[in-house]
Amino acid sequence: MSGWQVADVVAVREETTTARTIRLRLPASVRFLAGQHVDVRLTAPDGYQAVRSYSVSGSAPPDGLEITVEELPDGEVSPYLVRDLAVGDQLELRGPVGGWFVWRPEDASPVQLIAGGSGVVPLMAMVRAHEAAAHPAPFRLLYSVRSPEAVFYRDELAQLVERSETFEVTYVYTRKAPDGEPAGRLDKGTLARHVLDGGADPAVFICGATGFVEAVSGWLLDLGHAPDRIKTERYGGIGGAS
Known part of the structure; x- marks a missing residue:
């Protein structure tokens, strides 16, 4: 997936009191390697934009993925994603990104x-x-x-x-x-x-x-x-x- 795409929030799941998993559906099928991350972009009404990176925590077949976000008290993005984002909302996503910190099933090593x-x-x-x-x-x-x-x-x-x-x-x-x-x-x-x-x-x-x-x-x-x-x-x- 190259460039920015709009993803639909289809489910949220609380992991702890300060963290939640967000399931996202994308307009096209996305493949990722375990260990990669995606960039998330939020745009305020006045045009201000904030971009943060979050690891992919799992797949969401057939056309999505999950991220898990922990809230930082002084964060710009994580409090919104953990406290306010709801099913039916949309997020701008770019990625998956990264090819070094990844695990591939073809690796036979322990x-x-x-x-x-x-x-x-x-x-x-x-x-x-x-x-x-x-x-x-x-x-x-x-x-x-x-x-x-x-x-x-x-x-x-x-x-x-x-x-x-x-x-x-x-x-x-x-x-x-x-x-x-x-x-x-x-x-x-x-x-x-x-x-x-x-x-x-x-x-x-x-x-x-x-x-x-x-x-x-x-x-x-x-x-x-x-x-x-x-x-x-x-x-x-x-x-x-x-």
């Missing part, structure tokens, strides 16, 4: 996904693509999040784990954990216990805030993961944009 907060959005597209392809390679998601209430896609992830022989999820709760579980930031020791070993040569995708991504990348290198097998995406071109 995959390690590591998410910080809303950085799970493009990784969820990869999880869904893995499931849709009935891919035999191991897929693991390590998801660092503030609390159980802040988890995106909680029910769907639980269902995927239950029915899959190759997909696993581990949560690290940084502020509030379920009863009986510790809370605390992700550290190198926890990472080492819950990611695929570097000897398995997994493809690694990390998405989150800059500090999170840099710390995790460094720990993985210390643990023997090859630099060219680690791909990163920082807040900005993902679901955490403003």
